[in-house]
Structure formats: C-alpha cells, structure tokens
Amino acid sequence: MTDPNSLDFTVPDPWGDLPGYALNALSPEERSRVDDLLAVSPEARDELRLLLEAAENLSYLVTHAEPSERVRRLLLAQADTDIHLSDVAREDARSIRPRRSISVRSVLNPARIAYTGVAAALIAVLGVAVIFSAENSRLDSEVGQLRADMQTELAQVTELRSMVEDTNAQFISQDEEVARLTAVNAAVNEALKNMQWLTYVTQNREFRVPNYFVGNAQAPEANGTLAVKNFDDEAVFLVSGLPPAPDNYQYMLSLVRDGVPEAVATFQVNEAGMARVDFKLPDNIGQFERAVVSLEPLGSQFGSDVMALSGPEVMTASESPR
C-alpha cells in the first residue's frame, strides 16, 4: 500500500487540498485549482461541505466577547442606506418609459400627405408646446424628488459622519488621558526618586536642613525643604504641592538679606506639582534673614544681581515642616 507521505505533493492535487481549502490554508494558486475542481465535481463539493462543517465547529473554541453597540448601529445604518438607494434607483427606472415606435410606412404614404400637411403643422406647433409644457412639469417634479432624495441622503451622511466623529473623539480623548496619566506617572516616579534622595540628604551627616517651606494663601498645599551641604556651597530645594505656574511665569527661590531679595534659582513644577532645584549658595549665607518663593515673569534674572521681587510670594521659610 502506498504511504501517503511518500507521494509527490509538488504536483497540483486539488482533491488533496480540500481540507486546506476548508481551513483557509491555501495559497491563491492552490485555491484557484480547487475552485476549478469544485465547479465540475459534485463529489468534491460534497466532500468540501463535510469538511467545512467540521471546521465551523472550531469557532466554538473561542472565548465569548462582545462587539460594541456601534457595530450594530453602523450595520443597520448601512442597510437603511442600501434600501434608500435601491428605492431611488427603482423610481428612476420607472420614470424612464419606452417611446412608442413610429410607422415609417404610414408617414411616407403620399395620399395622406396633402390632407395632413396643414393639420400636421398646426398639431406640431400645439404638440411641441404641450410636450415642452409636460416635459417641463415632469423635469420639475424629478428635480424636486432628486432634491428631496439628496437632502435625505445628506442627513444620513451627516448622521454617519457624526457617529464616526464621536468615535474619533473617544479615541482622542482616551489618547489624551493615557498621555496625561503617563506624564503623572513619570512625575510621581521622579518625586519618589527625589524623596529618596532627600531622605539620604537629611540622614547624611554631610548635609543639614536649615529651613522648611510652607505655602501661603496662594499655594496652601505647598511644602518645601531646603538642604545644604556642610562646608560647601551646594544646596538643593525640594518642593511639592505647588500648582503649575501660569503661562509666561516661573517660580523663583530667593534669599533675603537686609530686606533685599537675592534670587538663587528659578524653576517650574511637574504634573504632580513637584520640583527639585539644585543651586549654589551665595557667599556669607549666615547674613540672610529669610528665604522666599515667588511667582515671577519668565526671563527674570537670578545670580549675583540684586533685584526686587515683582511677583507675589507663594512660599516662605519655616522652622518646621507643616
């Protein structure tokens, strides 16, 4: 007996490809050969029917899942559009009626020409007028109908467009939400890193924490910590709970000496209202009487220049955390 595995399957074998056909596992060429076989062989069609029924059972092997209501709505809207278009096409076909044929022989009969000449001319004039009038009336009616049809279709197109726009808006809204959550997540991660750093700083003998900051009425949730390195000019300011600065504004950290502020750093807060600001301490730090965070226009300078604060103070130094 021949082993089926030993057969040469490089030779086209449309009958042997029927299971692959039922499972959609054929190349276009193989599929085409099976189609040719099915066109001429009732036995092949019977065999395929049995194989397809077996393949259909595989569709039970899936987890039940629910399409959105939008699928049903769009499907039925499309069906309604098809119905409407076929109605319009039927009406158009009905309005085009076949013309009655004219007998050439009767027209060319010489005996009738003399009697009918004058009458024909009169009838022709009247006929043309009547035909034009009727034709105008029919065209008016058709134009009116077409206009109404167009309005109906326009309404349906508008409705479909509205549904598509709704869907797009939902996707965009979801995308924006994902982007926002991603930003917040990044900000929280950054804050966690900063807090770990702060823990390190406050527990490390090299650093000391001379000041805590609390928000005033403009930023009641704000808290801040200023840590400086012993015997060095490195300092870091960590802040949380500050609202984002308005457009074209920034926050500014200043130290005040003899009532005159000296800006040491500017910064913006992240999505979570947090910021870590590294800066160099000015000379003679012991001479400063207080520290302050204010809201200043973008472009305000800091460094060695002494300046007056122009914006409102949002945080001031405190001896203890809130």
Place this chain on the structure above:
Amino acid sequence: MSTNYQELADLDLLELISGRNRDALAELYDRYGRRVFALSARILNDPVSSEEVTQDVFLSVWRRGSSYSAAKGKFTTWLFSIAHNRTIDELRKRRRDRNRQNDDIDDHLSIESAEISPLENAVAQSEYAKVRDAMADLPAEQRQVVELSYFKGLTQAEIAEKTEQPLGTVKTRMRLALKKLRNALSSEISAAV
C-alpha cells in the same frame, strides 16, 4: 400583525433579508454577531479590526444573502466560512504590511468576556466543552496543524516549513483531523447558539 423575528429560523430570516428586511438582519446579527466577533477577535487579537470584520460579514449577508443555497450546507457553516475567510484575509494583509509573525500558538485573547445570558452561557459552554474534548482527543500533531491554520492563518506550505514536515504529511494531518472532528461532533452540535 407584527413579526416575532426571534421565533424565525435562520433560513426564514435569510429569505426576509433577501427582500431587504432590515429587522431580519438585526435579528440575525443579534443571534450570531457575538460569535463572529469572538472568532475574529481570537484570531486578530484586535477588537477594533474585529468589529470591522464583523460588520463586513453581516453586510455580505445583507447584500449577497441570496447567493446562499441550503444545498451547499448549513447556514451557520456558510456564515462562519465567510467570517473566517474575511478574518484570515485581514490577518495575512497585516502580516504583509508589518512583515511580522504572530505570537506563539498558546497565546490567549485579552478581550473581556461578554455579558451573556445564563442560558446562552450554558449552551456555549456545552458546545465549547464538546469541541474542546474532541480537539483534546486528536493526536498532538493533528491538533497542531488545525490550530496553526484555523487560528493562526498559516498556509499548509507555511505549516510544513514551521513544523519541518513534508507538505504531504501536513495535508494528511489536516484531513484526518477534520474528519475526526466531524465524526466526533456531527451528532452533537446544534446549529444555533
């Protein structure tokens, strides 16, 4: 008197659909839409594309329902043949576009299960269990060619290459698997869910 479409058989609905009855289409969709979507979603693993496929399948029924003939087999066989065809076309188009292969055979769909009635659920679970058992009874190599073709959209030539088996072996396994499935299930599976 209004028609109770839920009591009509599939073929009655199809006849009404041929006469442009959109309520019959709605009932047919309610009857099989979820299963078509679930099949497509299982293969594509993409709810949005699967919804497009589902809509296309029922639009085909709406526009070409008159081409169905009971002599060709059960209505559901015809319907799910269209659904599988359309889904595999989409899958292969994606592969061509992205030039990438799907995940391993045993991956699972991350789409939430639908809320279905207890009765529907009981029927579905019953059919699922029958087919699952029938599949489990197949030799592993036969089950593999069925999974790779039906759920992964591989051609028989691609399966031969992937499994490093002769093409003739793959064809034989497909035939044996389908025949065994049919013999195991023919007396048990009902047409409708």
